[in-house]
Amino acid sequence: MASSKTHAFASRDAQLSAWAKALGHPARLMILRLLAARNACICGDIVGELPLAQATVSQHLKVLKDAGFISGEIDGARVCYCLNGETLRRCLTELNTLFEELT
Amino acid sequence: MASSKTHAFASRDAQLSAWAKALGHPARLMILRLLAARNACICGDIVGELPLAQATVSQHLKVLKDAGFISGEIDGARVCYCLNGETLRRCLTELNTLFEELT
């Protein structure tokens, strides 16, 4: 990416595009849906539902966590992931604002 | 990516994640905003507004076009780009549905 020029753009768009990027993979959308359906979810269960290896799922979880969409609480040997409603709401607001401005 | 497993997911999520991916770069958000502000826009004007080389802008335009967000009409030696309201509306609908399901 030749030292990505992301910095040259408005921070508003930087945040929004970062969120969109995190949503830009079907596995990650599926993970979000799973977490919503079960309210919360053990990492292992997510791995069981996806056609992907454990390591790969773990990476997708990290992307979603870095974007702020989910958080993971350590529960003994397991990790319980859940949606972060606050970020989801802010993201939705920003997206709606964007589309309003576009139409 | 070891032969991306995108195909293994629901086509609904495939479409939505493809849209999100296209929105996942600040330059592309900026292009959409420009097109909205001017209603339509000559490619050269877009290049003039962005801190990127012409070739790079052309690639971003292609990504947005492939995603269906914009269309370009040849106008002599120039190309006039404009937003595709239909796709934007469908994308917004899908996004809202997603976030409804998540909360």
Place this chain on the structure above:
DNA sequence: TTATGTAATCGTATATCGGCGATATACAAT
């Protein structure tokens, strides 16, 4: 203690992205 199970991380392979200059293409104007 040892064994087992869970999840993150490491290392690796490959694909895609993002950037640019150079080139090709298409049209306009002279």
Place this chain on the structure above:
DNA sequence: ATTGTATATCGCCGATATACGATTACATAA
């Protein structure tokens, strides 16, 4: 026909992304 302008595409590169198996770290069970 030539020159100039506008846009797309090519070729190349370094950086990221996606996928996996192997390893590690740690909690719990035996």
